[in-house]
Amino acid sequence: MTNRSSNGIPSVLFVCTGNAGRSQMAQALFRERMGDRVRILSAGVDPWDHLHPMAMKLMFERGVSLAGHHPKSVSALADQNVDLVVTIGDPARALLPKIRFSCSHWMHWDIKDPADADGTPDSESVFRFTADAIEKGLPALEALVLAMLPLSRFAGCLGIGTGLWSAERFTPSTHLPLIKECGFQAIELNLYKGRSHFDWEDPSAVADLRRVADDLGMVVWSIHSPDLTSIADPDVSKRQTQVDILKHCLDLAAELGAKAVPSHALLVGPLKEDPTGSDARLTDVLTELTEYGEQSPAQIAFENAGFPAGEMASATKILERLGRHSRAAYGFVLDTGHANIDGDLKDIQDHIGDHLISLHLNDNDGKGDSHLAPGEGNVDWATVARILKDGEFQGVVMYEIEPGESSAEERMQATLHGYKEHLESV
Structure with a gap:
């Protein structure tokens, strides 16, 4: 820390x-x-x-x-x-x-x-x-x-991902006041949902988001990268495209004052089909990204999987790999729902060290990646609390909740209730 x-x-x-x-x-x-x-x-x-x-x-x-x-x-x-x-x-x-x-x-x-x-x-x-x-x-x-x-004054405050509004366009002037009114001070801008959700390539849209957030005393804590294939892809052009996207996300994070760029880039593609070749390609790409990342105020945060991604992409393998690369450029984002599906939350607790820089807190039944509010599934929140306490986590308590049959306001209220019950004491 x-x-x-x-x-x-x-x-x-x-x-x-x-x-x-x-x-x-x-x-x-x-x-x-x-x-x-x-x-x-x-x-x-x-x-x-x-x-x-x-x-x-x-x-x-x-x-x-x-x-x-x-x-x-x-x-x-x-x-x-x-x-x-x-x-x-x-x-x-x-x-x-x-x-x-x-x-x-x-x-x-x-x-x-x-x-x-x-x-x-x-x-x-x-x-x-x-x-x-x-x-x-x-x-x-x-x-x-x-x-x-x-960012320092937002340590420990609550955040919500814009994926809660994945079915509609995220409009800062409309959604940010609602988010703040419900008790959240930070957001994760979700590029994973596509430009129809938020056009991150429109300079005026980006400037408007920063202006509205500043006016409300809020912060864009993290920028979830778009859907990537894999930075270990054997195709050179595809691999370079993924690298360029991550660099663009770091630039966007710097423009918006964000701390982290969560990404699935280590989870998919050829990792499980070609572990030996993937390992060498990953080393080359992470080395290339290091110098760029070290100059950025944000860090790329690799996320644990919520599906059988293979041993190369397990949470413990990602954490072990992060230990071999620049702490200034890379970190780890803990997705509690993914850990519940994989059953490796306690392994993460044993290996996470000081790599944790951001969170994707959500719940599920251990089978489907449903992104429920905390307490609506069977995530082991006591272990999550110990991870945050033992690691002296100082970032935003970020929830990644998906829309349901109830309104976004009701989903945020359910999230707040779960936070107070399981994590507020930490």
């Missing part, structure tokens, strides 16, 4: 080689820019015993003080979780994974060490170029951090 303070302030860590120049300047300049809205740290993978005099001089010229700063080792911070790590220079990026460290997002700046020019006539000009390069990177970093800020 992220290491935010009690008031939900996100944390950013700058890491370079010696923590004597680049990361110190980045920390000071970003703190000057962000104030107390963000907790800002810096460290080095091989720290010096003093600050570089040129870093102190250039910050003084900018009216930024480095008084009280001193080089620190990133190893000393290894037991902390931070929201965002910015590595500066290739040595830091190469060495950091060897240190036990946890964060939600990564960013890399390819800025070389200006200390390499020490003792040459170009020393000062190289340092000035470096300081300018750091300043040029701050606006993009600020945008990424600002996308995190509004």
